[in-house]
Amino acid sequence: MPLQRLEQNPLIVPADVTPSRPDFRVVGVFNAGAARCGDEVVLLLRIAEAPRQIERDWLAAPIHDPQSGEIRVVRVRKDDPDVVFRDQRVFHYRGQFHLTSISHLRAARSRNAIRFAVDRQPALCAEGDLETYGIEDPRVTRIGDDYWITFKAVSPHGICTALAHTRDFRTFERHGVIFCPENLDVVIFPDRFAGGYAAWTRPVGNHGSLPEMWVAHSTDLRHWGAHRPVIAPRPGMWDAGRVGAGTVPVVTEAGWLAIYHGADANDRYCAGAILVDREDPGHVLARSPVPILEPDADYENEGFFGGVVFPGGSVADGDSNLLVYYGAADDKVCAARTTVEALLEHLGDGAGEC
Amino acid sequence: MPLQRLEQNPLIVPADVTPSRPDFRVVGVFNAGAARCGDEVVLLLRIAEAPRQIERDWLAAPIHDPQSGEIRVVRVRKDDPDVVFRDQRVFHYRGQFHLTSISHLRAARSRNAIRFAVDRQPALCAEGDLETYGIEDPRVTRIGDDYWITFKAVSPHGICTALAHTRDFRTFERHGVIFCPENLDVVIFPDRFAGGYAAWTRPVGNHGSLPEMWVAHSTDLRHWGAHRPVIAPRPGMWDAGRVGAGTVPVVTEAGWLAIYHGADANDRYCAGAILVDREDPGHVLARSPVPILEPDADYENEGFFGGVVFPGGSVADGDSNLLVYYGAADDKVCAARTTVEALLEHLGDGAGEC
Numbered sequence: 001m002p003l004q005r006l007e008q009n010p011l012i013v014p015a016d017v018t019p020s021r022p023d024f025r026v027v028g029v030f031n032a033g034a035a036r037c038g039d040e041v042v043l044l045l046r047i048a049e050a051p052r053q054i055e056r057d058w059l060a061a062p063i064h065d066p067q068s069g070e071i072r073v074v075r076v077r078k079d080d081p082d083v084v085f086r087d088q089r090v091f092h093y094r095g096q097f098h099l100t101s102i103s104h105l106r107a108a109r110s111r112n113a114i115r116f117a118v119d120r121q122p123a124l125c126a127e128g129d130l131e132t133y134g135i136e137d138p139r140v141t142r143i144g145d146d147y148w149i150t151f152k153a154v155s156p157h158g159i160c161t162a163l164a165h166t167r168d169f170r171t172f173e174r175h176g177v178i179f180c181p182e183n184l185d186v187v188i189f190p191d192r193f194a195g196g197y198a199a200w201t202r203p204v205g206n207h208g209s210l211p212e213m214w215v216a217h218s219t220d221l222r223h224w225g226a227h228r229p230v231i232a233p234r235p236g237m238w239d240a241g242r243v244g245a246g247t248v249p250v251v252t253e254a255g256w257l258a259i260y261h262g263a264d265a266n267d268r269y270c271a272g273a274i275l276v277d278r279e280d281p282g283h284v285l286a287r288s289p290v291p292i293l294e295p296d297a298d299y300e301n302e303g304f305f306g307g308v309v310f311p312g313g314s315v316a317d318g319d320s321n322l323l324v325y326y327g328a329a330d331d332k333v334c335a336a337r338t339t340v341e342a343l344l345e346h347l348g349d350g351a352g353e354c
Numbered sequence: 355m356p357l358q359r360l361e362q363n364p365l366i367v368p369a370d371v372t373p374s375r376p377d378f379r380v381v382g383v384f385n386a387g388a389a390r391c392g393d394e395v396v397l398l399l400r401i402a403e404a405p406r407q408i409e410r411d412w413l414a415a416p417i418h419d420p421q422s423g424e425i426r427v428v429r430v431r432k433d434d435p436d437v438v439f440r441d442q443r444v445f446h447y448r449g450q451f452h453l454t455s456i457s458h459l460r461a462a463r464s465r466n467a468i469r470f471a472v473d474r475q476p477a478l479c480a481e482g483d484l485e486t487y488g489i490e491d492p493r494v495t496r497i498g499d500d501y502w503i504t505f506k507a508v509s510p511h512g513i514c515t516a517l518a519h520t521r522d523f524r525t526f527e528r529h530g531v532i533f534c535p536e537n538l539d540v541v542i543f544p545d546r547f548a549g550g551y552a553a554w555t556r557p558v559g560n561h562g563s564l565p566e567m568w569v570a571h572s573t574d575l576r577h578w579g580a581h582r583p584v585i586a587p588r589p590g591m592w593d594a595g596r597v598g599a600g601t602v603p604v605v606t607e608a609g610w611l612a613i614y615h616g617a618d619a620n621d622r623y624c625a626g627a628i629l630v631d632r633e634d635p636g637h638v639l640a641r642s643p644v645p646i647l648e649p650d651a652d653y654e655n656e657g658f659f660g661g662v663v664f665p666g667g668s669v670a671d672g673d674s675n676l677l678v679y680y681g682a683a684d685d686k687v688c689a690a691r692t693t694v695e696a697l698l699e700h701l702g703d704g705a706g707e708c
Contacts, residue, residue, distance in 0.1 A: 203534040206513075224578065227533070
């Protein structure tokens with residue numbers, strides 16, 4: 001496989017993270033965005049928390065209250081006839097979906113890109129009525145001295161993508177919702193194109209359309225248009241169920257190279273590579289015929305939601321080496337090494353399979 | 355009721371429209387945008403067409419082919435076990451939704467706002483792979499000398515909203531997809547706000563969220579951000595199932611006033627009024643407690659899809675009078691008169707019901 005897991009995996013686990021309040025426990029630290037900032041590598045982590053005390057036979061959903069700014073916990077009996085339990089992440093109560101945890105974003109910092117110190121305080125928390133179920137899965141793109149952060153804003157209104165930016169990962173400025181429901185897994189390109197800035201998005205329709213990766217353009221990163229599909233799930237293949245952008249693309253001689261995730265019909269999440277035109281981020285040149293990383297390690301199959309590797313960011317590590325950070329089993333941060341050359345060689349094998 | 359149907363209704367019926375090709379028949383002319391242009395009222399009509407010859411026991415879906423630019427017809431037997439027939443508008447075949455008609459946009463022109471001459475040629479037709487199932491439900495907003503047209507672009511990729519503009523309703527310039535799936539019923543405000551241009555949108559998520567009206571902002575009409583919810587369906591009321599913007603808002607002393615549609619759980623579409631803050635199109639001041647128009651007339655209950663009144667545009671008709679154009683039963687254009695005063699008085703009765 002072109003991706004080689006670090007022997008230090010997992011790099012960060014829930015026990016490494018201080019809960020944001022004493023009555024909560026950390027159930028997951030995963031799906032991090034990544035960037036170099038000064039002489040550090042900064043990961044922007046998704047921290048999922050749940051109430052520490054949940055009575056047997058009960059389900060609990062922590063919900064941000066926009067009025068008070070507090071998190072209140074909704075509890076329902078598992079055997080309540082109005083409850084439909086889907087999996088450990090989600091249940092439905094009276095037709096409304098609920099999450100069993102609520103996520104915030106928090107920074108972790110490292111000098112060697114491997115051993116991280118996790119901040120004791122959140123970087124960004126749920127705010128307002130579009131984030132009552134939390135904020136999730138950040139991606140971080142550096143443009144000049146600014147780091148632009150996209151993240152999922154989750155509430156009964158649906159799943160949107162919001163934008164914030166920072167220069168130091170200590171203070172953050174928010175810029176509202178840039179993609180309305182349903183849209184997630186948004187990754188901004190680090191350079192401008194003829195059509196302005198570009199981002200890969202993951203809209204999902206309500207009429208049987210598949211979870212595809214799209215591209216959108218912007219002149220100011222806050223307003224987006226010129227939406228077009230880029231890649232769709234491929235029936236019968238490893239990414240038959242859904243696809244979504246993962247790492248921020250890096251420019252190569254051959255085009256923009258990135259790592260995306262795909263899931264099959266059983267929600268098994270793998271990682272693949274994608275290469276798009278240098279001038280047109282919507283024009284796909286090549287795409288992994290087989291995964292470059294699949295959930296094989298124990299720490300990828302055992303956890304909050306097993307069978308998941310979910311790439312969220314990468315940093316350059318030497319001239320053409322990449323260190324790719326990924327979420328494992330929805331509760332740990334892991335990393336794998338690769339090189340631009342290895343990814344391009346892998347893509348050369350299946351360049352026809354877009 | 356504050357809305358009074360014209361006695362000349364229906365104003366335009368399918369027999370008034372020349373098909374775009376000889377082997378097609380017009381099955382609906384409806385859901386028009388409206389604007390004054392020079393000394394004419396122009397309606398931008400949705401024209402739905404189906405193949406003239408459909409064999410008994412067969413279903414046919416006309417589909418735009420982006421490669422050839424032609425419309426090809428997919429035919430399946432009704433008793434094919436892979437067919438799920440939903441209603442006369444839609445069937446599913448092997449999990450994929452299909453429409454039994456394909457729509458284009460066409461202008462109709464009138465000196466008296468009531469008797470219209472329908473162009474013999476389409477104004478805008480399906481183009482590219484996001485419109486293979488056609489384009490639908492235009493809204494027209496005049497800003498300066500430009501008329502900005504939003505419309506649904508429908509394909510297996512989902513339902514998006516595309517943008518075009520014209521100065522004369524004879525030549526049109528397209529500006530791509532401004533809202534990705536799923537988004538429809540987009541109405542642009544005719545004036546700028548502190549946050550730039552504004553539009554009401556109708557995103558629909560995939561996680562049990564309801565079809566709500568949202569607001570978005572733009573600096574150039576082509577790129578949009580700052581998405582926020584505005585109104586949601588109200589359980590137990592006439593708009594319990596879905597809500598969506600209808601006419602372009604008109605400014606009054608009390609705020610921006612518009613007519614929107616709501617449907618109940620049985621897909622019965624009615625019209626109501628909405629009043630929002632003059633400075634903030636996302637801040638609702640009042641909303642119809644009961645419909646201002648419901649499908650009661652025969653021509654609203656009998657047709658391609660009965661039980662529908664669907665407001666799509668209005669024109670000023672005297673100082674504070676409004677002529678509201680609406681689709682009836684998904685196949686005819688109708689109109690009703692009202693006044694700003696009557697709508698505000700109606701809203702005053704239920705101002706608490708937002």
